[in-house]
Amino acid sequence: MPARHFDRTVVRAVRRAAEIPQAEVGAAVGAADSTVAGWELGSNVPDQEKLRGLAGVLRKPLDELFPREGSPDLTDLRCDAGLYRYEVARFIGTKSDGPVAAAENGVRRLKEKYVTKLAAAYGVSEKALEHAQERSFGNTVAETRDESAAAAETDESPRTLGEKISFLLKHSYPAGAAPGDEEIAEAVNRHAGSEVVTAEEVEALRAGADTNSPPPVVLEGLAEFFGVERMYFEPxxxxxxxxxxxxxxxxxxxxxxxxxxxxxxxxxxxxxxxxxxxxxxxxxxxxxxxxxxxxx
Structure with missing residues (x-):
């Protein structure tokens, strides 16, 4: 199972930056203050089912704060919904979680009526849940084919200057460690030897609010800061x-x-x-x- 990655140093840094007490975090996820402290000290780690609640109280997207390599299986989808297995019986209308447990363990597939109900409970499409079920059974060929076809139909490569900057920020730094607009502006100004851009202007470029092409020295500074060729930022x-x-x-x-x-x-x-x-x-x-x- 490709569990989400929990980095105690990132969690602690995000919590402190947001000035959120450990007691507030614990109350939000149903854990004692000492338990939260243990997570940040590295003496233990939270259940995967707790990560959704943690991301919520820390006001960060789940994928950003707790990234996961690979695609989810049924257990991952349940955990992403913040549900323990014993809690899912009420969603599918059974007395026990047996049907879900069997599917998560790759023993018996879910009945079609359960697929519909679980997809709604997990907040995903039925197709996504079916793909996750196949991964629980060790089958990924059909899913890979479907995803390849979808990727071919949708070109998600960055095109505008704002999209290119956002792409680098998302994929070049660990979760929660991407530089802010002020840091980027300072680096560009150091490169230029004078103030050629402000943090507000960097924000506008990143958000696509400024449709004017910035001066060449700004593009050169951005390229130096991100470690890419200047041509990357050209149309x-x-x-x-x-x-x-x-x-x-x-x-x-x-x-x-x-x-x-x-x-x-x-x-x-x-x-x-x-x-x-x-x-x-x-x-x-x-x-x-x-x-x-x-x-x-």
Whole structure:
């Protein structure tokens, strides 16, 4: 079972930053103050069923505060709903949790009427619950196929500047450790050597509220801060044009126009034989598509 990851240091930092007493946390999840203290000290860890309540009292999304690698099975979905197994009998209208226990242990699949009721209780779709059930039985082929098809239909790659910044913040830092707008602004200003952006302007960029393209020095500072190429923050069409023009120049060098390549700022030595060798196949394919005339 891919249980959610509980990091006591993150939980403690989030609680202290929000100025929430341990007593308030314990009251929200039905635990003693000493138990909460033990979680933060590392002497014990909370039940997976407690994590939803913890995320709620700490005012953080469950996936952000307690990330999980992989997809959930039936037990995971139940825990994500904050329910212990003995509590689910009332949702499916049975005297015991036997049907759920059998399905979670990969012994007997849920009846269709139970699937509908449990999906509603867990706050997920029936398909998501059925996929989770297959994982409980050790079957993932059908689910992988369905998810691949869904991914093909939905392109979730970041396109706007705001989406690209948000993508880096979400995927480049541990949960709860992503830098804030003020920290980003300070880093960009250090790079520029003067104040070129404020925390409020970074927030506007991240939220997509500012549709104007920021000055190049801001993009350069963002690229340095996040450790990516400046081109990452350029609009897709601008990147495509740069790649296109680059291929035209490379094609010219391949066809003997090396002087023109030098004139475009590649230095007196032009392109090295190693680089030209690596790009031969790509340039050849490009030549087939657009012709071999030397660019003006």
């Amino acid at each position: 897709d069409e601008a990147v495509a044009r740069q790649v296109y023009q680059g291929l035209r120049v490379l094609l010219a060098s391949k066809n003997g126009g090396i002087r023109r390549v030098r004139a475009r700022g590649l230095g007196p030595e032009g392109l090295s034989p190693e680089v030209l060798s690596l790009l031969t196949d790509l340039a050849t394919e490009f030549e087939k598509q657009v012709g071999s005339e030397d660019p003006e």
